[in-house]
Amino acid sequence: MTRASDARFMALALSLGRRGLGQAWPNPAxxxxxxxxxxxxxxxxTQPGGRPHAERVALDQAGEAARGSDVFVTLEPCAHHGMTPPCANALVAAGVARVVVALGDPDPRVSGRGLKILREAGITVETGLMEDAARADQAGFLSRVERGRPLVTLKLATSVDGRIATGSGExxxxxxxxxxxxxxxxRARHDAVMVGGGTARADDPSLTVRGLGVMQQPVRVVVSRRADIPADxxxxxxxxxxPVWVCHDADAALPGVLADAGVDGLPCAVRGRNVEIGSVLSALAERGITRVFCEGGGSLAASLLQADVVDEMVAMTAGLALGAEGIPALGxxxxxxxxxxxRFELAELRPVGGDVMARWVACR
Known part of the structure; x- marks a missing residue:
């Protein structure tokens, strides 16, 4: 096949992989x-819940036609026994001729081992095709493996003067x-949606994905030192x-009424009067979360920015002004x-209905 056709097939593989964003954690999409x-x-x-893996799904569909085939996969095939057998071994057993991989897997259980299994079986292995696109798609998984925390997207929906509510709280x-x-x-493309305790108490948000037919809802995370979200x-x-997870002071137990309701507590370190953000993100990463979508409020958003953990910032701006008495988006x-x-770098700017969306990425 030509390089151009290889690129087309890899582009298709990348588009398929994006279908798993927000659905496949703790595994990569x-x-x-x-x-x-x-x-x-x-x-x-990769299917909801992280399995079966993409290669297994594709091999089952191909059947005997996989023998002598070319395989395009967006991340190095796994090489370890987890809930499913290694995909690298499955490709060898299927008798494929060539495997083109966009991006290596930094997970120490896989890193280089999947490629080695393929090469030792006599399979031609090529790497790096559309690597930048694959790296962007895998940013959350890579962040969890390499930095010990999920990718963080901060969303702000404000008036033109940066207010998220009127002075009365509307x-x-x-x-x-x-x-x-x-x-x-x-929300659907993130593993978890996160708000602060004040937002949970004041707005009683659902934090679910609605109207899109998603198979797996994101985990709802509340950062609240005293874990005092309303039981009703x-x-x-x-x-x-x-699922609802409350990140709270490790020195205090989750209230029994919340535990009885099925709320899960994540004990975290506290700095001053607030839960320490680094501890929150580490706890989420340990649970397998790779991508977090933060929707406020102002104190939590400010804490994320102060900790320099915001990777993307999405600003939805409406054409109205609420004045100085309005509630600011940031503490x-x-x-x-x-x-x-x-500083953040502008990555996207476009109208959305009567509003404007700006997407900014961190300059690091």
Missing amino acids: VGCVIVRDGWIVGRGW SQWITGPEARRVVHGM GGLARTAREV ALEISKLAEAQ
């Missing part, structure tokens, strides 16, 4: 395409229905249907000089 004589005979992506809805639908799509609120009442950051403020 991988895509796989199997081609024989120029025809696609199998394709797959906030529904600053942005329009089109923007809210886009936000639901963003929507989060606690639905905790057995969609105090203790910045006295512009040089102290973290």
Whole structure:
């Protein structure tokens, strides 16, 4: 096959892999395409809950047609026995001729071992095709493995003067229905949606993905030192249907009424009066979370920025102003000089209905 056709098949594998974002954790969201004589005979992506893996799905679809085929996979095939046998061994057993891999897997259980298994079996292995795109798609998985924390996206929905509610606390809805639908799509591509305890108490949010037919809802995370979310609120009442995790002071137990409702407590370190953000993200990573979508409030958002852990910032801006008495999107950051403020690079800017969406990525 030509380099151009290889790129087309890898682009398809990447698009398939993205279907697993927010669904596949704790495993990476991988895509796989199997081609024989120029025809696609199998394709797959990591299924909800992380298995079966993309390669297994594609091989099952291809059947005997996989023998002598070319395989395009977005991440190095796994080489360890977990809940399923290694995908590298499955590719060898299927008799494939060539495997093209976009990105190596830094997980020490896999790193280089999957490629070695393939090469020792006489399979041609090529790496690095569309690596940058694969790295972007795997940013959350890579962050969990290499930095010990998930990728963090901070979403702010504000008026043009940076307010998230009126002075009386009214906030529904600053942005329009089109923007809210886009936000639901963003939630669906993250493993967890996170808010602060104040937001959970004041807004009683559901934090679920609605109207998109997702198979697996994101985990709902509340950061609350005293774990004092309402026992009769929507989060606690639905905790057995969609998981609710409360990150709280490790020196205090989760209230029994919340535990009885099915809420899960994650004990974390405390700094001053607040739960320490690094401890929160480490606890989430230990649970397998790779991508977190933070929706406020202002104190939690400011804590994330102060800790320099925001990887992407999404600003939904509506065409109205609420004035100085409105509630600001961010709490105090203790910045006295512009040089102290973290800079973000604009990655996307577009209208969404009557609002404007700007997506910014951290400059690190």
